[in-house]
Amino acid sequence: MIKRQLPLLIAFAMGVIFIIQFFIPHQISQDLLTWVNKWLMIIGGISLLLGIYSLLNFHYLQIFRNKPGWGFSLIMFFSFLISVVVGFTPSLINVILPLPESSVQSAEQVKEWYRITGLKDGSSLDWIFRHGITPLSATMFSIIGFFIASAAFRAFRARSLEATLLLLAAVFIMLGQTPLGGMLWSGIPDIMTWILSTPNTAAKRAILFGIAMGSISFSLKIIFGIERAYLGGKN
Amino acid sequence: MTSEPKFHIIRWVIFALVALAIIIPVIVSEKIKLPDTSSRVVKNIYDKIESLPAGSPIILSIDFDPSSDEELRPMTMAILRHVFRKKLRVIGMTIWSPQSSGLMGDIFTTAAKMENKQDGLDYVIMPFKPGGSSVILNLSQDIFFTYPKDYKDKSTKELPVLKGIRTLKDMKYAMCISAGNAVDVWIVYGKEKGKMPLGAGCTAVMATDYYPYLQSGQLVGLMGGIGAAAQYESLIGEKGIATERMKPQTVVHSLIIILIVVGNIVYFTRRRKG
Numbered sequence: 001m002i003k004r005q006l007p008l009l010i011a012f013a014m015g016v017i018f019i020i021q022f023f024i025p026h027q028i029s030q031d032l033l034t035w036v037n038k039w040l041m042i043i044g045g046i047s048l049l050l051g052i053y054s055l056l057n058f059h060y061l062q063i064f065r066n067k068p069g070w071g072f073s074l075i076m077f078f079s080f081l082i083s084v085v086v087g088f089t090p091s092l093i094n095v096i097l098p099l100p101e102s103s104v105q106s107a108e109q110v111k112e113w114y115r116i117t118g119l120k121d122g123s124s125l126d127w128i129f130r131h132g133i134t135p136l137s138a139t140m141f142s143i144i145g146f147f148i149a150s151a152a153f154r155a156f157r158a159r160s161l162e163a164t165l166l167l168l169a170a171v172f173i174m175l176g177q178t179p180l181g182g183m184l185w186s187g188i189p190d191i192m193t194w195i196l197s198t199p200n201t202a203a204k205r206a207i208l209f210g211i212a213m214g215s216i217s218f219s220l221k222i223i224f225g226i227e228r229a230y231l232g233g234k235n
Numbered sequence: 236m237t238s239e240p241k242f243h244i245i246r247w248v249i250f251a252l253v254a255l256a257i258i259i260p261v262i263v264s265e266k267i268k269l270p271d272t273s274s275r276v277v278k279n280i281y282d283k284i285e286s287l288p289a290g291s292p293i294i295l296s297i298d299f300d301p302s303s304d305e306e307l308r309p310m311t312m313a314i315l316r317h318v319f320r321k322k323l324r325v326i327g328m329t330i331w332s333p334q335s336s337g338l339m340g341d342i343f344t345t346a347a348k349m350e351n352k353q354d355g356l357d358y359v360i361m362p363f364k365p366g367g368s369s370v371i372l373n374l375s376q377d378i379f380f381t382y383p384k385d386y387k388d389k390s391t392k393e394l395p396v397l398k399g400i401r402t403l404k405d406m407k408y409a410m411c412i413s414a415g416n417a418v419d420v421w422i423v424y425g426k427e428k429g430k431m432p433l434g435a436g437c438t439a440v441m442a443t444d445y446y447p448y449l450q451s452g453q454l455v456g457l458m459g460g461i462g463a464a465a466q467y468e469s470l471i472g473e474k475g476i477a478t479e480r481m482k483p484q485t486v487v488h489s490l491i492i493i494l495i496v497v498g499n500i501v502y503f504t505r506r507r508k509g
Contacts, residue, residue: 034376037369044365137301153494178485
């Protein structure tokens with residue numbers, strides 16, 4: 001009983017208190033907000049640990065159950081292990097290849113050490129970040145460009161009036177985003193600006209209002225205990 | 236069944252064309268001359284920074300990770316160089332991810348070397364703190380409470396760059412450069428609590444999302460993708476990587492438009508044949 005009632009009571013109390021708090025500029029009210037935000041930041045930190053657990057658990061099950069693509073999960077474990085070991089021992093490479101003290105060693109020897117290890121400045125983790133994570137992430141993101149080109153060829157068809165309007169808007173935006181648009185016709189950047197600031201803004205604003213109203217109603221449902229999905233379980 | 240292998244070939248032809256449209260302009264970059272362009276939304280950010288007196292404190296929130304680095308780093312560099320030249324005091328922070336801290340350190344150090352600025356004196360880099368909106372709300376109460384130490388583990392209270400600053404309300408300007416929803420968070424919490432002018436930078440595909448905030452005055456300006464970064468480089472008179480990258484981007488945009496036209500010709504020809 002208390003397992004379900006207590007979270008509902010906390011959600012109700014916190015919801016009501018912080019709706020009222022927003023309208024009270026007194027220092028006590030502001031201190032309360034600071035204190036609670038500090039807790040939120042701590043909970044945010046803990047959620048990172050939960051994220052790590054979830055990631056490891058998922059990939060462990062992929063390997064354990066021999067699911068298709070389990071090899072990628074193994075690579076994930078391997079990469080995770082390397083990052084953790086290097087992260088917790090920032091001078092790991094220094095242990096393997098001791099960094100010469102510049103005061104006692106020659107500048108050439110220091111230079112040679114950097115050449116061997118591939119490190120210029122920063123830690124070993126910094127090296128992984130610069131030479132591993134950054135280019136790999138950029139590659140993944142860049143691939144989208146190729147799929148957009150292929151999708152544009154297949155999907156942008158003037159099948160109806162709506163589709164034609166969408167197609168024309170896309171063409172004007174793409175041309176207007178580059179100097180080529182202005183070179184072809186000086187009116188193209190103006191058309192692009194009009195599309196973005198008039199029909200686009202009107203549509204986006206309607207969507208934003210919809211989202212805001214939905215968020216308010218959902219928050220009220222949580223505060224008053226109508227929405228209980230966040231508690232987990234079947235009921 | 237018969238169209239499947241045909242489509243597979245067409246797809247690979249398109250991929251090859253895109254690859255060539257990127258590689259060739261990079262190789263013959265010097266031969267391609269593109270005119271300078273300027274849009275009001277980008278110019279507004281430049282004008283706002285220009286209007287700030289030397290020594291004004293500003294926040295630069297770097298809310299992107301390595302996947303968007305190539306698109307957002309050029310605009311971050313251009314803005315940083317501009318604010319350093321204007322002798323503004325910069326607080327670098329992130330609410331996005333721990334990876335953003337690594338990028339921020341690299342970008343700030345590079346820009347500071349170019350403009351001869353010192354860590355702790357002209358700028359400070361804050362470490363990543365989880366919590367997103369909670370971090371911004373805490374900044375609106377007390378910066379030193381939120382960030383007792385900078386990313387180099389120095390006590391923030393002792394840093395000359397933070398002298399006379401206590402909360403977000405002391406900021407003269409804030410700019411969020413984001414690849415996610417961090418701009419929305421800054422508008423809702425940062426702008427609301429700090430009341431300072433707010434500018435935003437984002438990837439090109441996200442720019443359309445923020446036009447309502449420009450019209451309502453919640454954002455002073457907006458920079459979307461490489462195109463905006465190239466415009467900013469032109470405004471500060473320091474043409475760099477963004478200006479260079481506009482060349483392949485222009486060619487790829489043209490290619491996509493040609494592909495759309497060809498796709499429609501094929502579609503209507505097939506429809507006429509029934």
